[in-house]
Amino acid sequence: MIRLNLNGVVREVDAEPETPLLWVIREQAGLTGTKYGCGIAQCGACTVHIDGAAVRSCSMPVSSVTADQKIVTIEGLSADRSHPVQKAWGELDVPQCGFCQPGMIMASAALLAQNPRPSEAEIRSEITNICRCGTYTRVLAGIKLAAERGEAGRG
């Protein structure tokens, strides 16, 4: 059994040690907001926070995460879609198909936690998630909106 601190709850999961964290989150913990898109850390749909930092969970073996590391998934970012990034996303109607957006939101939230007032150039270079619908213009606007409100250091 592997112990994980997932969205503030410590739980034991039954998985082979080399299983990617992504699939443990999705299949053993049943939290399907974190998406599989590529499996090789290219697209970022699987982005979660580990101790506040954005991590591509598809390429991280579950055995490399310890029970004292805090994993936060999109389901744990806020209780009620109230994280500043989620609020900005809702106001600007950012998602199209939405499949990449949990990862996009998690990456953006981690960026703002680390750098609350990023420049446009910093946003463009830091947010490398793939969106095939092409929502980038509104992703950029959403991060700027959340940053302008200056309350995005949480999360």
Next chain:
Amino acid sequence: MTDHRPTPAAALSRRGFVASVAALAGGFSLGFHVPFAGEAMAQDAATITPEVNAWVVIRPDETVVIRIARSEMGQGTLTGLAQLVAEELGCDWSRVVTEYPTPGQNLARGRVWGDFGTGGSRGIRDSHDLVRKGGAAARIMLVEAAAKGWGVAPGECRADRGVIAHAASGRTTTYGAVAVEAAKIAPPKDVVLKDPKDWTIAGKPVKRLDTAEKLDGSQVYGIDLTLPGMLNAAIRDCPVTGGTVKSFDAKAVSGMAGVKRVVQVGDTGVAVIADTFWRAKTALDALPIVWDEGPNATVSSATIAAMLREGLDATEAHVGNKGGDVEAALKGAAKVVEATYGVPFQNHATMEPMNATVRWTPERCEAWAPTQSGEAALAAVAEASGLSAKQCDVHKIHLGGGFGRRGATHDWLRQAVLIAREMPGTPVKLIWTREEDMAHGRYHPITQCRMRAALDGQGNLTGLHMRISGQSILASVAPNRMVDGKDPVVFQGLNPGGAEAAIGYTIPNILVDHAMRNPHILPGFWRGVNMNPNAIYLECFMDELAHAAGQDPLAFRLKLMGNHPKHRAVLQAVADKAGWGEKPAPGVFRGLAQMMGFGSYVAAVAEISVTDEGKVKVHRIVASTDPGHALNPQQIDAQIGGSFVYGLSAALYQECTVKDGRIEQTNFDSYPVMRLDEMPVVETIVMPSGGFWGGVGEPTIAVAAPAVLNAVFAATGKRVRQMPLKNTDLRRA
């Protein structure tokens, strides 16, 4: 117990879904006896409220449930169709929710919801009349029910935002209060629709109805589905299309963690079924499989290119557009200009890989599928299940991207059914890895095009021959839509006229023909379809001709567009907004393009720069579209912005090459996609001229590439004629 409850569409959040699955679980414990019946869906899923009609349910709490036949895959059709129903219904927009009827219900009710197909940018333009009439009929019935209750004439009552008022007596009631009575009223025979100028919901930039669930991970996509007792499957199909399974050694993996079964899927695939997908995939990776790759294993990109080159000179070709005498014009020309262009295979690469969940018994087969075409999905399930369509149904789920991959061919769904047949009574979810998805796409068709043009002494275009050589989508996907052996889709945007995809130039002598050459790599409708390569061919070559004639590319085009006012208007609009006549900033260069397809007129100006190392940077795009009616301007803006990501990703980077009969690219590292760091500023001009309905999800993609490629020529003097651009060396000499 019979369960014909509809699948909540926008509301397929986890909470709603648990309730729906719980009901199904009851079905499972009773042996899942779900005979198909014609009484399907006459009432609301969450209450016992009867529907007012097929499109509308009003709950006692005034919630307005609008049923959506087409699929939502990000393009906003769900919200747009709801706007149209709500507009005629006269309901309170803030109370609107949506749900999907199933194709089985549609079949049982005489196709009351019409066509479920969601492709060709037809979601709205092909069903606006039907859904508006549905909303209007429901309003008339609700008003009539209220009037009946009051003993007054319906004509004396008015409805607005879900409230019905009788002005003479000052009485009011609500839709929710009269919905049960309204359901008993005979539907009106004739309804008069609102004049679009009176719209208050349609035509407005309202917010999407499906955003909230996409912000917190609660939106359930096909890949997220969980059913009680469900197993998971991973599959590998023969990497060479046309090859088959020779043998596989199931024993080598049957003892691995979680593995339940190893099964052959048709003649061409092998799947591992396990408790979790990761364990199924791990065992599949370890499974020894021997393929009989067949004769296609010798095919390469080079042999396919040679096959297409031969077609450029072939004497026989299907004619798509012919006027005057091109050969005579070329003979009499002051100057003849020639160029050959080409586009590669490209994968849709939806963010959500192909997947489907199926439960099969000898009596019944149900699928949960992210499909663009519920009815085509139902047909595929019936065919693969060995059951009749009435014994099957498909529950549609929001798609994590479609782009044409999930509509015309349901190969992935067929596989899921075949796998589920090996485990009767147990739901099985099949998920493709990204690698499987890259290897078994239905690719953007490969074509080349030889352009030959005649210019007279004044630089006027007097003749144009476009010889397209290459793949036909219809020949593979829908041969029944071929016309005398010709694939009409090949000529998209080049047709002599019509309301769908007409060329925007008057050229006295013209010939557009197609030498069909079909390699074994399977093609599919890829967002924008043949309009994309045709726009590259036509609009880049028009730029070449303008330069050959020593004329401005805009002025050269406008001379030919006198008979094409809508094409001309969108082109003029982008030129004006971009400041075409003025010099751009130092180091910045412009290109432009226009096209018509999917019933809409589009144009773009691109502003770019090229570094000394040959790297193209797209700074700014000005894009216009005339879709006739603009149902939701802010969503059209989103579709246009996204179209440049899709179109420029393809033009700059994407190709699927063939070696030893198989696709070489395996994932996003070898099949790059434009990311945020490269996203240009996109300024959109939505200019609906009224009187027709065009699509918006696809047309703009076509002008992305040629506008940028023409700007690249302006910057470097180099013509990029083979896509993608990354293969051309643009370094400063």
